[in-house]
Amino acid sequence: MERIKNVGIAAASKGGKILRDHYGRLRSVRKKGTIDLVTDADVQSEAAIIETITKAFPDHAILAEESGDHQGRGGRWIIDPLDGTTNFAHGLRQFCVSIAFASDDEILVGIVLAPLLDELFIGIRGQGAALNGTPIAVSSTRTLVDSLLVTGFPYDHHTIFDALMRRFSDCLKATQGVRRLGAAALDLCYVASGRFDGFWEQHLNPWDTAAGYVLASEAGARTTDFSNAPYSIFEKEIVCTNGIIHDELIHLLEHKD
Structure with a gap:
């Protein structure tokens, strides 16, 4: 795991440098969907990440947002080269x-690196989670009314708009507030570090949640789908909380469709 971690950090650092270099100087912004963007920075960051990983582990499989599934064996890397492209x-x-x-x-x-915020989150199964080398843990907030939540709106929000707004409205009324930052990986890291007490979203992809999911789990978070069933990165619903408010939040989210 130490070598896996070190290679992952090196790959994230190379991708992050490309994002820093492109930030504020974009030459091309294209659309994968009506509001789903891709930039040259996404593509170049992903290429640098994959090159770093395959140099160290040429047999490993890779699932990446822009280039898709690369077959392999012995392990699988799941990569989002730029989560929060619209931001x-x-x-x-x-x-x-x-x-x-x-x-x-x-x-x-x-591994989640926010290059312009100078924050590196790392979670290793069975070894805990850390931010810039300092251990992190979920919040101790005990009730939903005292909680600050975060959510996201999927690119195809028009297909579930009424249910989406019912959930958002119910959570906004029941809590101290709801934020929408636009990067699911960071949302999960912020639950892991206690900045938010809970997070929910629909229609995400494996690369959006894989790293943040293990980080949050290692920081003490509880993660399920909207029906409180065990979470998988291939599911289309995610609820991640400090564990204490989980059942309360589930009650607000289920059966809104």
Whole structure:
């Protein structure tokens, strides 16, 4: 795991440098969907990350947002070279590189680097989670009314708009507030570090949540789907909390469709 972690950090650092170099100087912004953007920075960051990983582990499989599935054996890397592309394209600093490593479908390592915020989150299965080398843990907030939550809106939000707004409205009324930062990997890291008490979102992809999921788990978080069933990165619903408010939040989220 030490070598996996070190290679992952090196890959994230190279991807993060590319994002820093492109920030505020974009030459090309394209659309994968109506509001789903991709930039040259996404593509170049992903290429640098994959090159770093394959140089160290040429047999490993890779699942990456922009280039898709690269077959292999012995382990699988799950990569988002730029989570928060819309923020990045609009000059907002809430974006990151997200890299996870899995073996036999179990996520073992999560690395999330926010290059312009100078924050490196690392989680290793069974070894805890840390921010810039300092251990982190979820909050101790005991009730939903005292909680600060974070959520996200999927690119295809028009397909679930009514249910999305019902959940958002119910959570806003029941808590101290709800934020929407635009980068799911950071949302999960912020639950892991106690900045938020809970997070929920729909229609995410494995590269959005894989690294943040293991980080949050190692920091003491509880993660399920909206029906309180065990979470998988291939599920389309995620609820991640400090554990204490989980059942209360689930009650607000379930059966809104």
